[in-house]
Amino acid sequence: MSSLESLLDSRQVWRAQAGGVSDGGEAIASGHAELDELLPGGGWPSAAISELLSSGAGNGELALLWPLLSRMTREGRPVVLVSPPGVPYPAAWRQAGVALEQCHWLDVQGREALWATEQCLRAGCCAVVVAWLPQADSRLMRRLQVAAASGNTLAFVHRPLAKVSEASPAPLRIRLHRHAELEILKCRGGFAPARRIAFGAGA
Amino acid sequence: MRWVCLLFPRLALEGALRRRPDPEAPFALIDGPVQRQCIRAANRAARKQGVKPGQALGFAEALFNAPEHVQVNAPLSKAPGHAHFNAPDAAPDRGSRSGSSQRLETALFDVESVERWRRRLATWAYGFSAQVSLHYPHALVFEVASSLDLLGPWPRLETRLRAELTALGFSHRLVIAPNPAAARVLVNVHDGLAVDDTGLESALATLRLDRAGLASIDADRDILQTLNRSGFQRLGELFALPRNALARRFGGGLMRHLAELRGEWPLALDYHRPTPRFSRTFEFDQPVHAIAGLAFPLKRLLQELGVFLMGQDAGVERFCLTFELEDGPPQRVEIGLISVQRDPDTLLELTRAHLERMRLAGPVMTLTLSAPRLAGYAPTRRELLEGPARQAQAWAALHQRLVARLGQPALKPLVEHREHRPEAAVLNGAGPRAREASIGPPRPGWLASVPQRCDGDVVQLLAGPERIESGWWDGGDIRRDYYLAQWADGRHAWVWCEPERQGWYLHGWFG
Incomplete structure (x- = not known):
């Protein structure tokens, strides 16, 4: 027992149930009660990248993000989408509560998309970059993670299931x-x- | 009235050095007939090797090719009269340390380019005063009394003038005096002197006659010599003489000059008026093949543009880069900005982003930066802004940067149009903008730009149909039944089929 305590004292053992102690950055509520309860700090980690892995568009990624995006855009803070999988349908975004005038999307591919994402993260003026x-x-994810931390920007990166x-x-x-x-x-x-x-309850 | 006189003792050399990538490398301006060219001016690195004005070009070049022991001996062979000037520079250890591996770069002295630089500096000075004159050679005079309320007091303005000139790379001397003529002669011997009306007479009185601008009185060239032979040394001695005697002996020219110096005779100067457009060319010694090689000249040109705009109190909204190619027609790049800018660093960053997208069609011989139209510029003071205003500014800067590199069409807004056909509403932006929020049938978050045939992938129809039938008047006639469908892997898709026809089409995803 004493050996376990000494291990804990020297911080070589991490206790899972300790949870809730996030490292510095505060969390931003996702708008989904059940998810917020499970995430450390009670929401999306701010100034960091959250990675979303899926088999493609149509898996509810917008239903997941819309509560956050609508809150941010209605506060008048810009949101940037970089190379989304389709053309955003304004009517649907508006119905989800997003303030369209704060919403921008970049129709770029390949290296330019990476460059643009990094620029948006570093600038520190976007509320959310998706x-x-x-x-x-x-390696590139690490670069983007550093950019998100330096620009203090909340970011989501979608990648395929293969990753x-x-x-x-x-x-x-x-x-x-x-x-x-x-x-x-x-x-x-x-x-x-x-x-x-x-x-969410469907799309 | 208070006049500043700026004297540029090394204008030709420093103007030429600005065009060189490494101003610290040995460099000299040469002059004279081709058979006997000699050094006109040399920079510090060249002087360190013993290059002096008046030397034959061949001799100066030999200083750089000579073996080391010659370098060590060089100071000994100098004329004693120059020893005080050259001694610290030409110390043997320095001479050998800098090595003789460097070559002496030279350029031809060009009167026209000196004048051009002087005009550019006048444009710069125009930012401080509306009355700038190029009347005196090698110098600029301008009136600052009216600007001192804004830019003053004088010590502060002086610091600013010196700092900006140093940043531009021009060594200078300056004097402020009650009239331009006095300022001009005082700058011959003083630097940083400020005299007012009461101190003017005594400051002028101590001036030696050969430095008092008497040579420029064109009536009689022998005035200076005659005065010297008569035993006159200082200007004060002339002031003490009875005026009518002086006028009888030397004529009106001298009297007028003396009166101008003392501010008794008004001096009418031609004032410099800057041109309202900007165009500068950078010529390369050797053709440049890669965009990377243009970074330095671009920086210089944009810096000059910044100075020009500052003087004009203006900014640019668009400017143009022209590349003269070795073979083929010139290549032009138009750079449009979203907001009016004049900060050289911002302009450089944006221009770089533009250049990264272009390819050079061939080796570049000259680069021209031109801004045919200027725009009014209202500077925003960063430190005063807080919260939303600061964020808006940061967003504007990011927007500008993205558009500069990716092009205007890449960054798209979300605009809702009042139009039923999905393609027309989303892709083409047809129809009036939707005003008030209306609750319509559900729409997918993503729209595919082109509907795709997808017969086998739909597992189950979850909602629908919704008939969209419109557009018979503009040729884009559609008649479709839309469904919310479950995809084979569980995703939710927006599909349609045409009534009384076979075939499903995928048109979007419910994300």
Whole structure:
């Protein structure tokens, strides 16, 4: 028993249930009650990248982000989408409560998309940056993570399922399953629950 | 009235050095007939090697090719009269340390380019005064009394003038005096002197006659010599003489000059009026093949543009880069800005982003930066802004940067149009903008730019149909039944089929 305590004292053992103690940055509520309860700090990690892995568009990624985006845009803060998988349908975004005049999207591909994402993250004036970067490897993800931290910007990067097994520097990794179901693969400062979480009521 | 006189003792050399990538490398201006060219001016690195004005070009070049022991001996061979000037520079250890591996770069002295630089500096000075004159060679005079309320007091303005000139790379001397003629002669011997009306007479009185601008009195060239032979040394001695005697002996020219110096005779100067457009060319010694090689000249040109705009109190909204190619027609790049700018660093960053997108069609011989139209500029003071205003500014800067590199069409807004056909509403932006929020049938978050045939992938129809039938008047006639469908892997798609026809089309995703 004493050896366990000495291990704890020397901080060589991390206690999962300790949770909730996030490292510095505060969290931003996602708008989904059940998800906020599970995420350390009670929401998306600010000034960091959250990675969303899915098999493609239509897995509820917008239902997941819309509550956050609508809150941010209605506060008058700009949101940038970088190389989204389709053309954003303004009527649908407006119906979701997003203030369209604060919403911008960048129709770019390849290296330019990476460059643009990094610029938006570093500038520190975007409330949220959402990027679709199937080309990003873990080295580039680290670069974007550093940019997000230096610009103090909340960012989401969508990558294909093939990257699930790849190491990633993102503090939060979420896999989107069928429509409106997600699985937390990794969350720094917390304990990733093994079950799937349903969010939102359809699109 | 208070007049500043700026004297540029090394204008030709420093103007030429501004065009060189490494101003510290040995460089000299040469002059004279081709058979016997000699050094007109040399920069510090060249002087350190013993290059002096008046030397034959061949001799100066030999100083750089000579073996080391010659370098060491060089100071000994100098004329004693120059020893005090050259001694610290030409110390043997320095001479050998800088090495003789460097070559002496030279350029031809060009009177026209000196004048051009003087005009550019006048344009710069125009930022401080509306009365700038190029009347005196090698110098600029301008009136600052009316600007001192804004830019003063004088010590502060002086510091600013010196700092800006140093940043531009021009060594200078300056004097402020009650009239331009006095300022001009006082700058011959003083630097940083400020005299007012009461101190003027005594400041002028101590001036030696050969430095008092008497040579420029064109009536009689022998005035100076005659005065010297008569035993006159200082200007004060002339002031003490009875005026009518002096006028009888030397004529009206001298009297007028003396009166101008003392401010008794008004001096009418031609004032410099800057041109309202900007165009500068940078010529390369050797053709430049890569964009990277243009970075330095671009920086210089934009810096000059910044100075020009500052003097004009203006900014640019668009400007143009022209590349003269070795072969083929010139290549032009138009750079449009979203807001009026004049800060050289911002302009450089944006221009770089533009250049990264272009390819040079061939080796570049000259680069021209031109701004045909200026725009009014209202500077924003960063430190005063807080919160939303600061954020708006940061957003504007980011917007500008993205558009500069990716092009205007890449950054798109979300605009809702009152139009039923999805393609027309989203892709083409047809129809009037939707005003009030109306609750319509659900629409997918993503729209595919082109509907795709997808017969086997739909597992189940979850909602629908919704008939969209419109556009018979403009040729884009459609008649479709839209459904919310579940995809084979569980995703939610927006699909349509035409009534009484086969085939499903994927048109969007419910994200």
